[in-house]
Amino acid sequence: MNNQWFSKIAVWLVIGLVLFTVFKQFDSHNASGAVTLGYSDFLEEVRNKNI
Template sequence: MNNMLKNLVIWLVIGLVLMTVFNQFNTRQTAQAPMEYSQFLEEVKSGNISKVTIEGRQLKATT
């Protein structure tokens, strides 16, 4: 292999490794646990919920 091809392969491998590492840290795992509506209201009142999304009959809260 000539030097230019070796350099290209090395940079491609470095790029793939960096993309993989970035994807691992960028992916957020969300915990979803059902809760009673009264508990949901208490969480809203105490300021623990920052965003609510309504999908049909479901409320999805983000803390």
């Protein structure tokens, strides 16, 4: 009985850890310092030779 309880808890902990890792990956995607730039703004930067 104790072994079965431990197995269930271990499975839920692994599932929780995987979900946490996945959400953390998506959350840190925008934290890299990258700036979203529209296509028109991009073309303007190219024309001004800033890129």
